Amino acid sequence: xxxxxxxxxxxxxxxxxxxxxxxxxxxxxxxxxxxxxxxxxxxxxxxxxxxxxxxxxxxxxxxxxxxxxxxxxxxxxxxxxxxxxxxxxxxxxxxxxxxxxxxxxxxxxxxxxxxxxxxxxxxxxxxxxxxxxxxxxxxxxxxxxxxxxxxxxxxxxxxxxxxxxxxxxxxxxxxxxxxxxxxxxxxxxxxxxxxxxxxxxxxxxxxxxxxxxxxxxxxxxxxxxxxxxxxxxxxxxxxxxxxxxxxxxxxxxxxxxxxxxxxxxxxxxxxxxxxxxxxxxxxxxxxxxxxxxxxxxxxxxxxxxxxxxxxxxxxxxxxxxxxxxxxxxxxxxxxxxxxxxxxxxxxxxxxxxxxxxxxxxxxxxxxxxxxxxxxxxxxxxxxxxxxxxxxxxxxxxxxxxxxxxxxxxxxxxxxxxxxxxxxxxxxxxxxxxxxxxxxxxxxxxxxxxxxxxxxxxxxxxxxxxxxxxxxxxxxxxxxxxxxxxxxxxxx
Amino acid sequence: xxxxxxxxxxxxxxxxxxxxxxxxxxxxxxxxxxxxxxxxxxxxxxxxxxxxxxxxxxxxxxxxxxxxxxxxxxxxxxxxxxxxxxxxxxxxxxxxxxxxxxxxxxxxxxxxxxxxxxxxxxxxxxxxxxxxxxxxxxxxxxx
Ligand SMILES: [Fe+2]
Numbered sequence: 001x002x003x004x005x006x007x008x009x010x011x012x013x014x015x016x017x018x019x020x021x022x023x024x025x026x027x028x029x030x031x032x033x034x035x036x037x038x039x040x041x042x043x044x045x046x047x048x049x050x051x052x053x054x055x056x057x058x059x060x061x062x063x064x065x066x067x068x069x070x071x072x073x074x075x076x077x078x079x080x081x082x083x084x085x086x087x088x089x090x091x092x093x094x095x096x097x098x099x100x101x102x103x104x105x106x107x108x109x110x111x112x113x114x115x116x117x118x119x120x121x122x123x124x125x126x127x128x129x130x131x132x133x134x135x136x137x138x139x140x141x142x143x144x145x146x147x148x149x150x151x152x153x154x155x156x157x158x159x160x161x162x163x164x165x166x167x168x169x170x171x172x173x174x175x176x177x178x179x180x181x182x183x184x185x186x187x188x189x190x191x192x193x194x195x196x197x198x199x200x201x202x203x204x205x206x207x208x209x210x211x212x213x214x215x216x217x218x219x220x221x222x223x224x225x226x227x228x229x230x231x232x233x234x235x236x237x238x239x240x241x242x243x244x245x246x247x248x249x250x251x252x253x254x255x256x257x258x259x260x261x262x263x264x265x266x267x268x269x270x271x272x273x274x275x276x277x278x279x280x281x282x283x284x285x286x287x288x289x290x291x292x293x294x295x296x297x298x299x300x301x302x303x304x305x306x307x308x309x310x311x312x313x314x315x316x317x318x319x320x321x322x323x324x325x326x327x328x329x330x331x332x333x334x335x336x337x338x339x340x341x342x343x344x345x346x347x348x349x350x351x352x353x354x355x356x357x358x359x360x361x362x363x364x365x366x367x368x369x370x371x372x373x374x375x376x377x378x379x380x381x382x383x384x385x386x387x388x389x390x391x392x393x394x395x396x397x398x399x400x401x402x403x404x405x406x407x408x409x410x411x412x413x414x415x416x417x418x419x420x421x422x423x424x425x426x427x428x429x430x431x432x433x434x435x436x437x438x439x440x441x442x443x444x445x446x447x448x449x450x451x452x453x454x455x456x457x458x459x460x461x462x463x464x465x466x467x468x469x470x471x472x473x474x475x476x477x478x479x480x481x482x483x484x485x486x487x488x489x490x491x
Numbered sequence: 492x493x494x495x496x497x498x499x500x501x502x503x504x505x506x507x508x509x510x511x512x513x514x515x516x517x518x519x520x521x522x523x524x525x526x527x528x529x530x531x532x533x534x535x536x537x538x539x540x541x542x543x544x545x546x547x548x549x550x551x552x553x554x555x556x557x558x559x560x561x562x563x564x565x566x567x568x569x570x571x572x573x574x575x576x577x578x579x580x581x582x583x584x585x586x587x588x589x590x591x592x593x594x595x596x597x598x599x600x601x602x603x604x605x606x607x608x609x610x611x612x613x614x615x616x617x618x619x620x621x622x623x624x625x626x627x628x629x630x631x632x633x634x
Contacts, residue, residue, distance in 0.1 A: 131611075142608035145596055191590065193598040215594040235593045268611075 043452055044401055044425050044483045045340050048078040048096055051180075054110035057100075057459060057475035064105040064473045065444060067435050068461060070491035072100040072446050073177070074427070075165055076484025077153040079113065080340060084127025089134025089269065089337045094119045095153030095165050095173075097180050098481060100448065100459050107459050107475040114152035114165045114173050115182035121148070131268040134337050145194050146170045147185055154199035155486035157209070159228035162186075166199040168214070168245060169270070177490070188222070188230040195220050195233075199486065200246040202254075202310070205382050210249055210289070212256070216241040216263055221254065221292055236292055239283060243274050243329070248311040248321045249289070251383035255311045255321060255357075256285040259304050261329040276328050278302060284357060286319065298363035300355060304329040307350075309375040312385045317359035322389045322408075324350035324372045325365070349373070349395035352408055352415075370408060370415045371395055374428035374486070378440050387411050387440055390464075392426050394419060401483065402426040405445065407467045416468045424458075425450040425483055431464065432489045441465040444472075446489060450480050457481045519572045521627040524564040525556070527581055528600065528634025532558050535589075536579035538567055542616040545576050558583075576619035577604035581633040602631040 077093025080086055087093050098111040113119060118130045121142060130149045131137025143149055150170035157164040157172070164172035164186065171194055174183040187193045196213030203209050207226025212219045217240060223232040242258035249255060260277040267273045281299045288294040309322035327348055352372035357363045372391035387410055394403035403426055404419035420426055429447030437443075445462040457480050460471040525534050537550035544551065554565040558581060580589045580601035592598050604621050607614035621629060 137610075139610060141610050143611045144601075144608045148608075191598060192592055194596045195592050195594060213594075218594065220593060 041400065043455060043480050044450055045080060045090060046482050047081050048482065051113060052111035054108055057107040057109055057477050060476050061474040062472045064102055065461065068432065068444055069103050070489055072430060072487050072489055073156045073163055074098045074484040074487035075154060075156045076482065077151065078482045082122060082127050084125060085129055085138055087128045087135045089132065090340050092132035092135040092151060093153060095151055097156060097165050097175055098484060099180060109477050110180060111481055112180035114175065116150055116152050116173065117148045118151055133271050134269045136269050147194050156488055157201055158488060158490045166197060168198045169196050170194060172197050192233055197222060202249040203382060210254060212244065212247050214244050234292060238285060239297065245306045246308050248308040249383055250311045250313040250319055252289055252313060253319065254287040254289060255319065257308060258283040258285060260302050261304055284363065286357065298357045300363050300365045303365065307373065307375055309389055310377050310382050312383060314385065319357040321355055322375055323353050323355060324375055325353045326350045352389060352391060354410060370406060372406065373402060376429065376431055378431050378443060380433055380438065381440065390429060390431060390445065392428060393417060405429050418462065418468050418470045420449055423451065423453040425452065427483055428486055430487055430489045450483060455480050517569055517571045519570045519623045519625060520566055520568045521570065521575065521623050521629060522564055522566040523577060524562060524628065524630045526632050527558055527561045529583055530558055530561050532582045532585035534558050534563055534579060534581050534633060536577055539576050540573065545616045570623050572624045574620050575623050576616055577629065579631060600633040602633050604629050606632055
């Protein structure tokens with residue numbers, strides 16, 4: 001499907017007037033309307049019954065670029081339903097860790113579930129009983145600690161000889177990066193056993209890892225060496241108990257964004273304890289990495305979010321970061337439950353915005369019109385000034401999942417896009433620098449899609465400098481793996 | 492999510508418990524065996540003889556067992572036959588407390604009789620209750 005004329009047209013249509021003549025755009029629109037898959041979203045959140053043995057993917061387009069060798073590791077929930085009871089929210093399925101290998105021009109895929117106490121207990125009972133972000137749980141659940149509810153289903157981190165599967169409410173789960181065999185929960189220090197470790201660590205250019213773990217108005221700040229050794233951990237107080245799924249960092253600061261979605265009670269499901277406090281603003285706490293006691297606070301207008309981009313500091317001290325901002329957190333509270341039941345959300349998707357925190361204490365949010373989620377950027381510029389934000393796009397009220405990938409240029413306000421078409425669900429893409437090159441777009445973009453028509457997962461490589469041209473290489477599996485959340489590239 | 496386990500009550504029970512003389516010594520006994528992940532510190536346990544006492548942490552017996560092996564045990568003799576329940580933890584660092592992480596979660600292994608696990612809280616009496624009759628054995632996993 002990828003190299004077909006149709007997908008080319010659809011991709012071109014997304015670029016709007018820049019390269020497309022009106023008749024071509026109209027043709028694309030008509031084809032799109034005729035062939036659009038009628039919301040067969042079931043595949044996106046389907047249940048995977050067993051681990052997926054390593055297998056070669058079939059090349060369907062182009063060829064792997066020379067110099068692209070490594071693995072894309074991704075994580076996402078892939079088991080939601082059992083005869084005795086089912087998860088009620090997309091975020092509460094069991095984590096399936098996927099490894100897309102690229103070597104010698106060929107691509108492979110394997111996937112294994114994190115072998116968590118949650119999964120063991122639920123397999124034994126043949127019922128999903130453990131409470132979570134949006135699932136109330138079942139009285140039969142046996143939960144002695146937060147890690148008994150750990151779904152290990154959100155993201156991955158490469159640390160030393162391990163691959164960590166991350167879930168924001170508990171410990172990292174160590175996996176074998178080659179076999180994906182589960183090694184066990186990571187305790188970074190005995191007295192910090194079971195402390196939460198967000199699924200969105202920030203990795204500095206030299207490999208040092210910063211992360212948070214949340215508990216209402218408390219956060220633990222983790223600092224790890226590149227090999228995973230704990231360098232420091234301390235608890236900081238926050239001005240309010242906002243939902244924090246992600247934070248960001250400049251080279252010198254941690255930036256903790258406190259949205260007006262605030263925890264007002266401890267209850268299950270976890271998300272039902274939060275309240276949207278309209279009009280109270282989104283507050284931003286900035287901590288010095290060198291001395292966490294040095295803090296500044298800023299205030300932005302109300303917005304909700306799951307994901308932030310990397311932050312940077314400019315010469316005059318202004319801190320900027322991108323954010324995929326929503327008007328509220330309706331999706332979080334309810335939408336992702338509906339997705340699990342195959343019903344489109346009907347809410348407003350997140351749009352790309354840029355926050356500026358000024359040295360004088362003022363702050364602004366510059367919103368764009370571009371629909372955006374899963375923001376990523378050049379890892380060579382982590383914490384430093386940059387020009388581009390990579391993101392997924394194409395969601396709308398009747399379509400809860402992305403169909404396109406976009407690259408927003410903050411210097412021109414233009415968003416280069418490639419749309420895979422209505423029958424493809426586009427997942428997060430990662431930026432993989434080209435060896436020996438340093439330009440911000442000297443990189444490949446690597447990520448999967450789910451081809452709903454072919455009922456198969458595909459892997460794509462795009463050239464970041466020519467994103468709108470679409471994939472330079474695509475492969476297809478014999479099976480569809482449900483949509484994942486976040487991934488990393490390990491070269 | 493933040494699961495909170497209210498186990499501090501068990502610790503409080505240990506702190507205030509005193510050995511009670513056997514006013515009505517009987518023939519029944521319970522041997523409590525512990526399987527440990529580490530052999531340091533000590534195992535602390537309290538035995539309750541009724542639901543009310545279990546819920547209000549008024550033990551009928553207690554014990555502190557040196558954790559000098561990965562399997563240790565204690566036997567409570569002279570019990571009246573009937574229903575009992577146990578709360579226990581492995582005080583790995585030997586400081587006399589059930590230590591918690593900075594967010595209040597236990598970091599030392601704990602167990603209730605029957606190896607009952609609660610649902611984000613202590614196991615209930617009905618889950619932890621067992622019958623002592625003649626010579627009874629409970630094997631609890633603390634790791
Ligand atoms: Fe995320």
